[in-house]
């Protein structure tokens with residue numbers, strides 16, 4: 001089995017805030033991500049597929065095709081969006097945390113992958129923090 005990863009980037013705004021908590025509790029748990037006037041992140045998305053190289057091409061999947069799938073179904077929708085308000089595949093009652101985003105991106109992308117299998121969705125929120133999802 002061979003694993004192939006495509007890297008994409010997007011920028012988006014969000015706010016992490018629990019309406020049932022006090023301002024103090026929100027600030028304590030979410031820090032700057034609770035900022036009431038929003039803030040942005042420069043997200044880096046890694047999509048990994050797995051499969052066996054095709055005999056005629058040596059490819060698991062044509063990377064141009066994979067890139068277009070990610071662009072059409074994820075990046076063009078998320079880029080320069082407000083993740084709390086603008087994105088139809090992010091339910092309004094779900095916090096747009098990096099942990100939730102990797103699951104939602106997987107659900108959005110997985111039905112469009114054919115000829116190989118989606119293995120992992122990894123999303124960097126900052127240089128030092130990322131979440132990964134393997135479909136489990």
Ligand code: NI
Nearest residue numbers: 014032033041
């Ligand atoms: Ni944030």
